[in-house]
Amino acid sequence: MIIRRSRRLAAIAAVAVLATMVTACGTGSTGSGAGASQSQSIPEAGVDDGTTLTMWSRAPLEAQAKHAVEAYNSTHKNQVSLELLPNDDVEGKVGAALQTNTLPDILAGDVVRVPYWAQQGIFQDLTTEINGLPNKADLQQGHIDAGTVNGAEYTLPFVTDISVMVWNKDLYKQAGLDPDKGPSTVQEFHDQAAAVAKLNKSGVAGTYVPGQSGGALVFQLFPMLWGNGEQVLSQDGKQSLMASDSAKKIYTVYRDLASAPNGVGAGSKEETGATWTAPFQDGKIGVMPYPYTAVSSLFKNSPFDVGVAPIPGVNGGSSTFLGGDAIGVTRSSSHVAQAWNFMAWLMTEDAQQKVFADNNDTASNLKVLESGYSKADPRTVVANSTIKTGRTPVSVNFNEAFNAAGSPWQLLIQHAIWGDGSTVDADNTAITTVLGQ
Amino acid sequence: MTGTRATVRRSSAERRDNQRGWAWAMPTTLFLLILFIAPVILVVVMSVSKWTLLGGDTGTNFPDNFTKVLSDPLLRQSTWFTLKYTLLTTVVLMPIALGLALLVQEARRWNNILRTAILLPSALGIASASLLFYALYSPQMGPINPILARTGLMDLSSSVLGTPGGALWATVILVVWRFAGYYMLLTMVGLQAIPADVYEAARIDGANRWNTFRSITFPLLRPTIAMTMIMSITGSLLAFEQFYILTKGGPNNSTMTVVLLIYKYAFETKKDLGMAAALSVLVLIALVVLNALQLRAMGVEDEED
Numbered sequence: 180m181i182i183r184r185s186r187r188l189a190a191i192a193a194v195a196v197l198a199t200m201v202t203a204c205g206t207g208s209t210g211s212g213a214g215a216s217q218s219q220s221i222p223e224a225g226v227d228d229g230t231t232l233t234m235w236s237r238a239p240l241e242a243q244a245k246h247a248v249e250a251y252n253s254t255h256k257n258q259v260s261l262e263l264l265p266n267d268d269v270e271g272k273v274g275a276a277l278q279t280n281t282l283p284d285i286l287a288g289d290v291v292r293v294p295y296w297a298q299q300g301i302f303q304d305l306t307t308e309i310n311g312l313p314n315k316a317d318l319q320q321g322h323i324d325a326g327t328v329n330g331a332e333y334t335l336p337f338v339t340d341i342s343v344m345v346w347n348k349d350l351y352k353q354a355g356l357d358p359d360k361g362p363s364t365v366q367e368f369h370d371q372a373a374a375v376a377k378l379n380k381s382g383v384a385g386t387y388v389p390g391q392s393g394g395a396l397v398f399q400l401f402p403m404l405w406g407n408g409e410q411v412l413s414q415d416g417k418q419s420l421m422a423s424d425s426a427k428k429i430y431t432v433y434r435d436l437a438s439a440p441n442g443v444g445a446g447s448k449e450e451t452g453a454t455w456t457a458p459f460q461d462g463k464i465g466v467m468p469y470p471y472t473a474v475s476s477l478f479k480n481s482p483f484d485v486g487v488a489p490i491p492g493v494n495g496g497s498s499t500f501l502g503g504d505a506i507g508v509t510r511s512s513s514h515v516a517q518a519w520n521f522m523a524w525l526m527t528e529d530a531q532q533k534v535f536a537d538n539n540d541t542a543s544n545l546k547v548l549e550s551g552y553s554k555a556d557p558r559t560v561v562a563n564s565t566i567k568t569g570r571t572p573v574s575v576n577f578n579e580a581f582n583a584a585g586s587p588w589q590l591l592i593q594h595a596i597w598g599d600g601s602t603v604d605a606d607n608t609a610i611t612t613v614l615g616q
Numbered sequence: 617m618t619g620t621r622a623t624v625r626r627s628s629a630e631r632r633d634n635q636r637g638w639a640w641a642m643p644t645t646l647f648l649l650i651l652f653i654a655p656v657i658l659v660v661v662m663s664v665s666k667w668t669l670l671g672g673d674t675g676t677n678f679p680d681n682f683t684k685v686l687s688d689p690l691l692r693q694s695t696w697f698t699l700k701y702t703l704l705t706t707v708v709l710m711p712i713a714l715g716l717a718l719l720v721q722e723a724r725r726w727n728n729i730l731r732t733a734i735l736l737p738s739a740l741g742i743a744s745a746s747l748l749f750y751a752l753y754s755p756q757m758g759p760i761n762p763i764l765a766r767t768g769l770m771d772l773s774s775s776v777l778g779t780p781g782g783a784l785w786a787t788v789i790l791v792v793w794r795f796a797g798y799y800m801l802l803t804m805v806g807l808q809a810i811p812a813d814v815y816e817a818a819r820i821d822g823a824n825r826w827n828t829f830r831s832i833t834f835p836l837l838r839p840t841i842a843m844t845m846i847m848s849i850t851g852s853l854l855a856f857e858q859f860y861i862l863t864k865g866g867p868n869n870s871t872m873t874v875v876l877l878i879y880k881y882a883f884e885t886k887k888d889l890g891m892a893a894a895l896s897v898l899v900l901i902a903l904v905v906l907n908a909l910q911l912r913a914m915g916v917e918d919e920e921d
Contacts (some may be wrong), residue, residue: 238718272884273670296670296889391778391867451864454755579886584864584866584884
């Protein structure tokens with residue numbers, strides 16, 4: 180009898196423990212699809228009342244995030260406490276924090292992840308506040324578009340990173356090319372890379388491809404289509420247009436270079452993105468599309484002369500990939516007005532000048548881009564001028580289709596450049612399948 | 617009357633014993649329940665739920681998670697790779713561990729130093745060991761590439777981890793380095809449990825070293841070998857850290873293990889905890905079946921007293 184009762188007690192205890200655990204996991208359930216909306220009215224500039232705000236950003240943007248937070252903290256009563264997350268841990272950490280309602284007040288994330296986050300209701304709806312910004316028209320639109328779902332706006336630009344075409348002027352001289360003239364079409368890019376390859380110098384190649392990094396590949400190649408006036412995704416972000424005639428022309432150019440001696444740098448096929456900027460920095464590459472954040476330091480420190488131009492479209496025109504991180508107030512925040520104070524301040528010309536332009540980083544405010552770099556290297560001005568024509572691809576499943584290791588986009592590039600080149604249509608369909616999930 | 621009193625005394629003593637027994641067992645029971653049983657039940661619940669990383673739990677959807685997982689071509693690819701890696705690791709690791717154990721079995725001064733040296737990598741966590749090898753394999757900073765380039769086996773700017781075959785073997789070498797000492801130690805314990813008089817009898821019968829190994833050492837070591845093999849096979853089937861750090865499943869998904877796929881479902885590509893849980897349940901079932909088959913095949917069963 181006692182044994183039976185004890186068993187029953189033990190069973191009840193076990194069920195209670197389990198129920199507690201399951202309930203604990205379930206309480207954070209948020210449901211999907213809805214963006215959070217805050218109801219209280221917020222002053223145009225937010226509230227600066229000495230609140231301590233928490234903020235998460237990615238470790239690769241440590242310098243820019245620290246500049247922003249230090250500049251804000253030194254001039255405001257509110258204080259922002261910054262935590263940097265390793266790039267690979269962001270998704271898991273944000274997911275876990277969302278389930279337990281422990282997200283920080285302010286969250287900055289890779290702009291290609293932001294559409295999914297916004298759709299899943301991570302951010303507070305800031306439509307009224309963003310539209311009320313006196314200088315909204317001056318801000319680069321890509322990061323605002325990425326965080327817009329069904330007309331509701333959730334994010335502003337945080338750090339803008341762009342892609343540009345760079346070339347090694349010393350190698351150009353040796354190859355008999357004009358060192359002051361970069362490529363203005365994809366065919367010219369091919370011809371100039373091929374000319375450097377023909378130098379037949381040990382370890383020197385025409386161009387370099389981060390063949391195993393979907394993220395770096397979109398950064399390099401998408402502007403070639405945008406510059407041509409074409410789209411890379413359908414309007415709803417559910418269809419890949421990376422098997423168009425122009426896209427195939429780009430793959431053919433790279434394929435041709437890859438099959439020529441010294442056409443693409445050794446290790447291109449295996450490059451995971453961890454070291455994709457290194458070969459150009461080492462003076463081993465003729466010409467390649469490149470992240471601007473990695474260029475400015477080369478102006479002073481590089482033993483060779485660097486040329487900078489916008490990435491050309493297939494047949495002319497130019498564009499850039501507006502990457503970097505967008506920023507929003509999370510649904511866990513109970514200090515929306517204070518968080519908005521930080522965001523609104525960051526958009527002002529003064530803040531953009533102090534935080535970004537004065538540190539040779541790219542501002543998100545177009546006015547600062549035009550007038551805030553008078554003391555900067557002329558090549559910085561060339562790079563900044565690309566932002567007007569820049570784009571950010573917006574799709575909920577972009578990360579899985581393009582950025583993730585082993586993504587269908589990465590496979591398309593592998594097959595198109597180093598395979599038999601016949602599977603572009605099928606590989607593009609595989610990307611569309613993932614985008615449309 | 618006396619008998620009744622005695623019965624009452626006995627039953628109250630039994631009751632006290634039972635209560636004491638439960639009190640002693642309670643911490644372990646709770647420990648088991650919270651750390652082992654509850655997570656398994658939770659995973660099963662998740663596997664039949666629509667439970668996304670950011671969206672949370674939005675109800676039951678059996679058998680959708682399972683059908684989605686089973687129809688993913690990556691599952692077949694990763695299962696095949698995991699089996700290949702498991703076979704390769706076990707085939708390479710087990711004989712090395714046995715050989716090392718036989719080599720340093722006897723307690724001599726140099727053997728003690730050797731044992732320590734061989735066992736030392738086991739003190740490192742597998743993640744730390746993977747990071748160490750990542751640096752060694754790096755084309756930018758590691759010494760492996762220049763050595764291979766000098767021998768003409770590889771281009772100087774290529775990466776050891778850049779090809780499917782290279783990435784697989786690079787990982788196997790890491791795992792053998794990390795685990796050989798540990799399995800050597802386990803095998804040595806098994807070797808030392810074999811009674812010396814059995815060897816003595818064999819020597820009197822005139823058995824040579826090979827015959828002694830074949831007829832005495834190996835058969836009596838079978839339970840130890842079975843245990844180390846089960847540990848190696850189970851560990852390899854659950855391989856994660858080394859691939860997460862060294863290859864991220866690449867190049868082109870060629871080194872994707874099943875557990876890495878679970879991680880990718882949950883946090884990278886699908887962001888779907890339900891799908892990840894469904895695959896976890898399938899892996900759990902496969903492991904239980906495999907371990908049962910293995911124990912039976914190795915002839916290791918519970919002995920009746």
